[in-house]
Structures are given as C-alpha cells and as structure tokens.
Amino acid sequence: MLERSSITTDLNELSIKDITFNYPRKEKLFEGFSLGFNRGDFVFILGENGSGKSTFLKLVLGAVAPSSGSVTYQERLFKNERERAQTIGYVPQSGGIDPEMSLSDMLDFIAQSHHLSGEPFRQRKQQVIHSLGLSDILYENAKKLSGGQQQLISITLGLIHDPEIVLLDEPFVGLDYGTRSKMIAYLKSTGKTILCVSHDIDLAQSSADKVLFLEKGKRREYASPNEIIQAHPYFVAEVDLIPEMEVNLPKMDRIRIRRHHNRITITCPDSFEFTDHVNDLLKQWETMIFGLKTYHRNLKSTLIGRYQLSFSDRTEKNKKRHEKK
C-alpha cells in the first residue's frame, strides 16, 4: 500500500478520523478509517461495487452517521447541518433533478434553499451557466433534454451555492467526451476540494490528482495515478474478438485473463513474460481476433492486475443468460 505524507490527518482541509460504520444487520464496512484531503485536491474514489465508495461520500455528507469517529473541516467539526450544507455540494448518483422543471427554475429553487438570492445569486448563476455553456438549455423543461444534459444540470445544481467541497457520485455517466472534458476543466479551475466516485479508471488516470482505491471499506491505495503505476508496474493488453465467439480462457501463472463481452483483457506484472504470453494466446485465438489494442501500462492494468478488479458484473450475468438460452 502506498503511503504519502498527505495521508496524515493533520492540517488537512477535510479529515476523516477513525470512522467506524456499518449498515443495520450488516458487517462493518468501515472500521477505524482515517484519511485527509488537502484544499484543491481532485480525488477519484475507485473500487468494486459494494466497496463503500458511495457510503464514504454519505459519511462525509452526514447522510449516514458513523458509530464512531468524526468528519472535520479545517480541523473542526461542522457546527450544524446548515454549515455542512453550506460547505459541501453533493451530486447524487442518479437524477437529482425534477424533470418537470427547467434548469433556471431549479437553480432558483436550490439557491433559495441555500439562502442565496439577489445580485450575488444572479452573478453566480450567470457565471456557472456561462462556464458550462448551459445558456441554450436554461429554460428547457428537463424531461425534454438528453440524459447527458440532465446529468450536467445535476452537477450544476450541486455547485450553485459555491461550496468549498464537492462530492460527486458517478457524475460523468452519459456525458460525451467534450462535455466531460469541459466539466472536469471547470471543476479543476474552481480550486475546490473534489471527491469523485467513479468506475472510469482511464478518466481517473487522466484527470485525478489522487486516486483513493477502496476495497470493502478499507483503503488499498491513496496516491497519485502515476505513483500507483510506478509502484505496481502491471501491463495490459486488450483483445477484441468476433462477437459471440466462445473461447476457453486459460489459467496461467501470474497472468490474469478476463472477458467482458467480446473484449478480453490480459494483465501481467512483468513486461517480458507478458508479451510472450500474449503472443501465444493470440496465436490460439487467431481466427477469432478482430482487433488487438496495444500493450500498455496504466492505472487500469495496475488496479486490474493487482486486485483482480471486476468493475462490472455484466459478464457473469450475460454468461448466465446465455447458458439459460
């Protein structure tokens, strides 16, 4: 596990100290969990389904109460819920908008709920709308907009009261590449502390200052993407097969082979062995290959290789469905 000076909970903008939490009638998810975030950190929180990513955000948000431990902001506890709501902006995993309202009305509604009104609100509204290029959809009924545009509205609503800390729960799902890049650039330019739950490892590698990797409520990694890659040099190759073709995935020492739809991902901790083995495998699958993506070393390969991550359970589901047929 990587340890860095920033992990210590002293002098952090946001600190999680000795948090213990479990859902009713379930085993402990977090136990004595501590972590600190500096001002302006753009942190991606990664991990398998059920690893505690969204719960982690809810703990910071105060939506769930830990059985012990605390969340402090600038080395002190939040005075009350009002201060917490003022300091933290939250973008939920799905929706979070009223489809029967326009963006303008929703901004008015949420801003008033944050006691933001008059000229300061008009300026803030103008600034956010201009920065994110939302002028065209400002007065459109949300249900008439695309999923991506609705997601953009959801993010905008979480930012309207200009919070110091922004919690984003899978915010970029459904956004096209350009919009996503624009959003990330905007978020980074604000200098706010941002915690973003995601399954997109590539995006984490390209955008995050740090990556927090959770596994069943435990911190497995907390470092910059490059530091993680340097510490665990795993390699990956992605092979696209002709759809619906059946292949037997061999079990090989030190090499992990996983299938997701028609794509096979092969990861290995050693580059030399890796290329040899991949070439052997490609020969076996010669007739079925439809494309080979280049060998590369990245955060994805490191996390997949090191922790045998499965970021989607679709493969298993598809397999079962296929077997039933």
Add this chain to the structure above:
Amino acid sequence: MYGYVVCKRMWKKLYFRPIHLVVSFLQPIFWLTIFGFLFEDKFTFSEGNYLSYLLPGVCAMTVLQSSAQSGILYIKDIQTGFFGRYNFVQQSKLSILFFKIFADYTRILFQILIILFIGWCLGISDIQFTFSGIGTLILSTFLFTVFYASLSCFIAIRTKTSELMATFVHLFNLPIVFTSTALIPNKNLPDWLEWVASYNPLSHLSELLREGVITASFESNVYGSSWIILICLSFLTFVPTYFYLRTIKYA
C-alpha cells in the same frame, strides 16, 4: 422568498399538468349533483336546503382529500432523487416541510373557491362572503390542512411508494368522511355515529365552513367547540412532524 419559490414550483407544476386540478373539481361536482340531488328531499332544514348544507361539507372533503395527497409530490421527488437534493441545503428541514404544506394550502384555498363557485352555478344562492366568514374559512382550513398534510408527508417519506400512499388515502379518508357530518346532518345519524361524528375533525371543519360561508351567524353552539377541536388537531401536528424529521434524517 423561500416560500415563494416553493409555491411557484407547485403552481407551475399544476399549470403544466392541470389534469390534477381539473380532476380535483370533478369529485365535488359529482357529490353535489348526484348525492345532492338524490338526498335533496330526504333531509329537512329550518333554513336553506340540503345543497346549501352539502356544499361546505364537500369543501371540507376536498380539504381532507387534497391535504391527504400532499405527500405525493415527495414520493415523486424521492423517485427522481430531487428530494435528497433540496433537503441537503441550508434551509431547515422543518421550514422545508412547513412551506411545502403552505404551498399545498394555497392550492386547497383555490380549490375551495372554485367549488363555492360551482355551488353558486348549481343554484346555491345563500353563499355569503363576510369578513368573519372568510377569516373562518382561511383559518379553519389551515388548521385542518397542517395536520393532515404533515401526516401525509410523513407517510410518503416512510413508505416511498405511491401505491402505499394511495392505500393510506383510501383506507382512512372514506371512514373519516362517512363518520362525519360533512354529508349527513347530525340529527339524521344513528346515536353511536352521532357520538363518533362529534369528535371527528372533518365534522367540525364542515360546521365551521357552514357557519363561515352559508349561515354566517357565528352563533351556533358547536362553533366554539369546533374551533377547540381544530386547534387541538393542529397542535397534534407535532407528532407526524417529529416522526417526519426523524425519518428524513436517515432517509
């Protein structure tokens, strides 16, 4: 200002989807026409006729029906995730609930005015608008609404499904209506039902509305006790509100 945006949101929803409002007038029309004309000759009154008696009762039933459905919007908001959004704000959760109920109350007042107009169109000519009468109408409906709407909101965030909410509305509203004097005068009820009706808040709301907009004498001996019952009911609001705030904390 917060109250304004909450009311604006609700009225805009009604404007873009007026079917909810239109349907809420159909039921009173049915009660007034079918029930009203069916029993017109069955009951005798020293002053006025059965339709004049029925009209305030139908208004009271509308207050009950509409306030019991107050939580429906919360269920929709929970389903879209918007509920979590506007409850994690600097505005206190208690005031969020209060202004939500207040917005519903403005709608209920509007509905009552329309029903009174429908009654006037159906030939009920003894509708009176006095200063005291309007005051009685505004205050009594508020006291009644604040309790039932808060109960409805609590049940909404507790059940989170519109099916269970509809069950609640149908399960409780019908017995409340038929054990009250909203439709049938007290003297025509069996003894046991008369006793139940004397404690039923809907009976007292109906009586107050009758005093307020029909007789306008404010001398009836039930007038004072009706106010006491409704004030007690409004004080009971703290029970569903307490459980609402408790539920919302961990919702």
